Amino acid sequence: MSLFSSLFKFGSQNIAIDLGTANTLVYVEGQGVVLNEPSVVAIETINGVKKVKAVGDDAKMMMGKTPDSIEAIRPLRDGVIADIEVAEQMIKYFITKVNGKKSMFNPPEITICVPSGATSVERRAIRDAASNAGASQVYLIVEPMAAAIGAGMPVTEPIGSMVVDIGGGTTEVAVLSLRGLAYTTSVRTGGDKMDEALVSYVRRHHNLLIGETTAERIKKDFGVARPPADGVGQTIQIKGRDLVNGVPKEISINQAQIAEAMAEPISTIVEGVRIALENTAPELAADIVDQGIVLTGGGAMVEGLDAHMRDETGLPVTVAEDPLSCVAIGTGRAMEEPVYRTILQTA
Numbered sequence: 001m002s003l004f005s006s007l008f009k010f011g012s013q014n015i016a017i018d019l020g021t022a023n024t025l026v027y028v029e030g031q032g033v034v035l036n037e038p039s040v041v042a043i044e045t046i047n048g049v050k051k052v053k054a055v056g057d058d059a060k061m062m063m064g065k066t067p068d069s070i071e072a073i074r075p076l077r078d079g080v081i082a083d084i085e086v087a088e089q090m091i092k093y094f095i096t097k098v099n100g101k102k103s104m105f106n107p108p109e110i111t112i113c114v115p116s117g118a119t120s121v122e123r124r125a126i127r128d129a130a131s132n133a134g135a136s137q138v139y140l141i142v143e144p145m146a147a148a149i150g151a152g153m154p155v156t157e158p159i160g161s162m163v164v165d166i167g168g169g170t171t172e173v174a175v176l177s178l179r180g181l182a183y184t185t186s187v188r189t190g191g192d193k194m195d196e197a198l199v200s201y202v203r204r205h206h207n208l209l210i211g212e213t214t215a216e217r218i219k220k221d222f223g224v225a226r227p228p229a230d231g232v233g234q235t236i237q238i239k240g241r242d243l244v245n246g247v248p249k250e251i252s253i254n255q256a257q258i259a260e261a262m263a264e265p266i267s268t269i270v271e272g273v274r275i276a277l278e279n280t281a282p283e284l285a286a287d288i289v290d291q292g293i294v295l296t297g298g299g300a301m302v303e304g305l306d307a308h309m310r311d312e313t314g315l316p317v318t319v320a321e322d323p324l325s326c327v328a329i330g331t332g333r334a335m336e337e338p339v340y341r342t343i344l345q346t347a
């Protein structure tokens with residue numbers, strides 16, 4: 001890039017956004033992923049007037065611990081925008097955070113990913129949120145395509161490959177070939193459902209109420225997709241509130257029980273993969289037998305999930321490098337590299 005064009009570029013670095021249910025990642029042209037924060041906004045209401053109090057990391061710390069006047073909101077549920085105004089505020093905040101004030105005078109082009117199963121109304125909501133947040137032009141890319149590009153899969157070649165992106169809200173299963181989606185299905189089950197399953201297991205079996213944040217921590221640190229080899233695994237202590245007498249209490253739980261608690265959402269995910277395999281054209285299916293299935297998204301990091309899926313499908317299954325960043329990296333590369341141009345959608 002010449003000095004002139006790099007100076008010119010200085011004002012309007014284009015950005016790519018992975019607007020996730022759990023985390024939002026921002027990729028800046030020429031720089032890569034520069035921001036990765038929870039998709040959470042804390043709203044304070046004073047005398048009936050709502051004001052953004054905190055966004056991202058700062059807001060997540062407040063979740064479950066806010067006084068009555070502050071509400072920590074996750075504007076996305078099941079991978080789509082549930083609260084449009086709050087989502088817009090969040091996107092605006094993140095854009096300003098990476099681009100500073102210059103985005104106001106020289107608005108960037110924004111490439112943003114959408115779940116493959118998003119309805120036209122949901123796509124419109126995401127597009128509007130990005131343009132209201134200050135984009136000069138908005139491009140959309142379907143999430144599993146972005147995940148596959150980010151995972152380094154051969155999406156432009158005439159080779160079938162399967163990606164399974166297990167996010168917070170949704171799991172997207174897709175078969176890709178020649179820049180297109182040959183088959184896609186989206187299951188509204190992901191990491192959040194695993195957290196909820198843990199909350200309800202502990203409530204049912206121990207009369208103990210735990211928060212979503214606690215459940216998520218247990219899942220990340222001790223969650224397993226299948227019972228440990230010794231039938232028990234590690235035993236941990238969990239603190240929460242006793243449902244019978246309302247006081248704080250502590251119980252212990254082992255990894256076999258955690259696996260049991262998480263079994264249902266995990267089998268829903270495996271079922272989605274099975275349905276996709278059944279619906280894949282024979283030539284592409286043959287490629288998948290060779291190439292295997294690649295897992296992306298935070299949910300791919302549940303211990304033993306790859307091995308479990310290997311057992312259930314009989315196919316090679318691998319976890320992508322840096323599964324939490326694949327979608328953002330893929331969205332960014334699709335924005336930057338001309339070979340992916342035709343994949344981007346303007347409507």
Ligand SMILES: Nc1ncnc2c1ncn2[C@@H]1O[C@H](COP(=O)(O)OP(=O)(O)OP(=O)(O)O)[C@@H](O)[C@H]1O
Pocket residue numbers: 019020021022023024078079080166167168169170171190191192216219220221223296297298299300301302303323324
């Ligand atoms: N080490 C880990 N083990 C298990 N789960 C994890 C781990 N790290 C993150 N997760 C889970 O991954 C999920 C977030 O993944 P990701 O950031 O890919 O989702 P997202 O893109 O925000 O959601 P979606 O794609 O559904 O909109 C959360 O449910 C989180 O708890």
Ligand SMILES: [Mg+2]
Pocket residue numbers: 018020021165167168297327
């Ligand atoms: Mg995602």
